[in-house]
Amino acid sequence: MSPTCRMAWDDPATRRAWALLLICAALGQILWPAAWVALLAWYVSTSITWTLWLFFVPMAYTFYRTFLQWAYWRGAFRARRLLRQYPWQVHMELESGLGNIPGVGNGYAWLKFPNPEMPDQQVTMVMHSHVRSIWWGGRLGKRAKAERKAQVREIWSAGDPRFAAVIAVPGPRRLYVIHQRPSYNPGLPAEAHGAGLHALELARRAGVRVPDSGSVGT
Template sequence: MWAFVGQILWPVAWVGLLEWYVTSPTWTLWLFFVPMLYAFYRSFLQPAYITGAFRTRRLLREWPWKVFVAPESGIGKIPGGGMGDVWLSFPDPERPEEKVPVILHGHIRSAWWRRRLGRGFTTRKTAQVKEIWFAGDPRAAGVIAVPGPRRLFVIYQRSSHSSDVPTNA
């Protein structure tokens, strides 16, 4: 919902600040330049938030939440990943004894997760992700969250990233 509200408010704020910038006295121009640039930036960023919200919603409609306590995670040392890639490992739905690693691909919202996963030692931050909720198929795509659910984040296998949502077979 907030993505839709932002889709309306950020362009309105940008146009309003632009109008103020053009018609106001010269000494006030510097006050509105930075907010105007930020509103312009957010106006073009909003469609990505809406797309992500719909992808999350489709995944959550199809898959139930599963709770994992201290799932295996790490930094680097994963096939198909780079040295600094943070990853989580979840059981394969067809073969529960095998694990499927999923790399947290770079995104502005992944920073919170990246600071807390894969460290190999316990800190106050890593304790925040001791329990992780997961909905989806780790072989394709899923949603992770901390209990609540809070901090929703869509994870996906690079080869399967598309607008299609895997079906719960």
């Protein structure tokens, strides 16, 4: 990461990491449907009913992954908007875990970041979606092996933890969009989380749902 980069997106390594994210989404859009069709064709060609159980689980999984691909595309383009508005910040040994804190379901990975406007306070962010979160979850939990936890000792983030951010390990690698639930959910009321007008406008430009400026006091 170059210290001269004003925004994360200005870093060539960041753009390469994002391009890889997009390539993986595109390949999944091709390969998972192809795998499902191939399994279906193989089953039909056998014409033996008892062999259905051999194909059911892999067919169900490939069918599921086919319809899950839209989430990979969505995550990639959300990441690009955030990377274009925020610089990378480096965090060392953030508090993290899997569940076991109020408001976080069992098995969901979470991280605590400093509040940008009140550094003495922390903001909890939860990995609500399992898309691309398995790698992170296996390293953020208290029971993770030491060598795995060492891989997330240093975490980069580009965004605002009160709304949404891209997190990564040094490189950057393993890009993942982590967000507060109202940030992208039109069914939930957007919250200011104590953010000032500039922070709200920045988040809005990054594609996050935030309250209207007129409803937030200065």
